[in-house]
Amino acid sequence: MNDLTNFFGYVFVQRAFFAGSFIAIACSVLGVFLVLRKMSFIGDGLSHVSFGSIAIGLFLGIYPLFVAIPLVMLASILIVKISQKARLYGDAAIAVVSSLGIAFGVLFASLSGGFTVDLFSYLFGSILAISASEVWISVILSLLVIGAVIALYWDLFLTTFDEEYALVNGVKVSGINIFLALLTGITVVLSVKVVGILLVSALLIFPAVSSLQISKTFSKTLVFSAVFSVLSVCLGIALSFLFDLPSGAVIVILLALCFFLAFLYKRMRNSV
C-alpha cells in the first residue's frame, strides 16, 4: 500500500499517466477510422518515417519531435497523394514512404555514430521518462486531434461508411482524407514516446479492433476503444514501474489481452 502511495506521489509517474492518457484517447479514436478504412498499416509506415525524422533530429542536434512532427505529417500527405496520383493501392503507397523513412533513419543513425541511447529510447518508448515540456506538447496535440475528430465526426463517419455517397452528399472527401492522414501523422509521433517506434501501430490498432468486437453502435465503438486504450496505458505504466519492465512492451501486451477478452466476450455472447 505504501509502495502504491509512493508510486502515485512521483512527479514523473503523474506526468506519464497524464500525457499517456491523452495520447491513448487520441490514438484509439483515430485508430477506429483507420481500421475501418483498411488503413491499419499507415501507423506502421509512418512510425518508420518518424524513425528517420528522429535520427535526422538527433544528427542535427534539434529536439527530435520538432523534426518528426512536420516530416511525418508531410509523409502522411505523400501517402495519400501517391495512392491517388500514381493509382497505387494504399498499402503500396505506405510501403514506398515507409521504406524511404527507414533508409533515412539508418543513414542518419550511421552518420551520428551508430544507434545511440537516445535513439533506442525512441525505438522502444520511454513514457516514464517524459519531460514536463513533452507532457504539454502531447496534451495540446492530443486535444487538437480529439477536437478535430469531434468537429468532423459526421463527415469522417460518412466518408468511412460510404465514400461515394459522401461525395454526392457534398462532403469534401479528398480534404477529409488528407486531414485524417495529417491527424494520423501527429498521433504517430506522439505514440512514439509511449510505446516506441516499433510498437506504434499497436496503440492505434489494438483498441479499435477490440472495441469492434463488442460495440453495437459507432459512438460506443469510439468510447470502448478509448477505455481499452487508457486502461492499458495506465496499467502498463504502473506494472512496468512496479516490476521494472519495459513500459512500451507491457502496454502492448495489455492491449492484446483486451483484444483477446473482447473476442471471447463476443463469442460467448453470440453462443447464448
Place this chain on the structure above:
Amino acid sequence: MNMCAHTMKAILAHNISVHLGGKCIVENVSFSVNQGEFVCITGPNGAGKTTMLKALLDLVSYSSGEIFFFGDSLASAVHEHKIGYLPQKNATINQLFPATAEEVIISSLVSAKDFPKQVTKKERQLSDRAFQMLEIERLKQILFSELSGGQQQKVLLARALAHDPKLLIMDEPSTALDPESREEFFSLVKTLNIQKGTAVLIVTHDMDYVGRYANTLLVLDRTVRYFGNAEAYLVKHNMTHHHDYE
C-alpha cells in the same frame, strides 16, 4: 441554353460524353427528367448506364456537355437537399462499419449541413419521419451489417428520402433483392413518385418493372438508342412482363 427551360426540368443533360482510360463510354447523350416524372435508364451490360449516372453526380468527369439540376449546378442542388441518391447495393458501403440504421440516416442529414455539423432535434425528427415513411421503425437501433439485403436497401432508401428530395436517383436498386422485396420496393418508389411528386431516375435491367412503373425510358448503348414513352417502346419491341433487357 435557355435558363427558363432549365428550371422546369429536374435534370437536363445535354451532349454528355465520358471517356475513361482513352475509351469512349458515353457519347453525346442528351435527355431530361421533368419534375414528377419516373424515368428508367436501361441497356445491355457495358452500355454506360452507371457511368452516365456517375457523370450526372460528378463521380466521374465528363469530357463534354452540360448538366443542370433544377436549372442550376449539381453543387447548388445538393446544398439545397434537392437530390436523394441510392447507390448500387454493396458497391461502396463498408459492411464492417458498426453503425445502427439510425446512425446511417443521421450521418447523411448532418454531413449535409454547414459547420458546426451537430445533431439537432430537426435531424432526429427527419430521421424518425423517414423510418416511419418506410415503416421500418423497428430497425432503428439494429446494426446495418446485421440487416437482411432487403432491409438494408430500405434503410438506404430512407437515407435518400430523409431530406424529402425533389429528385431521387437510383442505380440498380433491386439487384440484391428477392422477387417479393423487389415488387415491394418498386411499388414504394412509385407511391412516392405519385403522392409527393418526387422525380425518379433509375438505372435498371428489370424491364418488367419499367413497363409497370416508368413514364419514360432511356435506352442507352454508349449513345441514346431510344428516349421517350416507356410503354410505346415496350409495345413496339414486344417486351412485356417478366422480360429482362438481357
